[in-house]
Amino acid sequence: MLDLDMTPYAAFVWPAWGVSALVLAALIVRAVIASRKWKRELERLEAEDAPPPQATLDAAPRADGPQVVRSTIGPKE
Template sequence: MLDLDMSPYGVFVWSSWAISAAALAAISLRALIAARRWKRELDRLEEASK
């Protein structure tokens, strides 16, 4: 059986997990946005060189 009761430390543990998940999501989103921007710039430069 899964026991998620962490008594006095629960707030700290669960908030730490939430902050970590939010940070990872933000980093991933930022990388995705940057990759799309770089791809558009590359396409633009390739088109301009033709």
């Protein structure tokens, strides 16, 4: 059975558990929001980046492509 009567230490036990729960919840919410935000943004940019179907056939690699892509570490999703 659960024992929720913390007398006479309720003023110490509940804040410890309450603040722990709040901080962990904040960490989780922040991680999920940030994850969704950058995933959405990456999908949007890659959709813009994708050549239209017809252009794909004619597309030739650009010898003068920007070098900045070399520093990318992310996968193409």
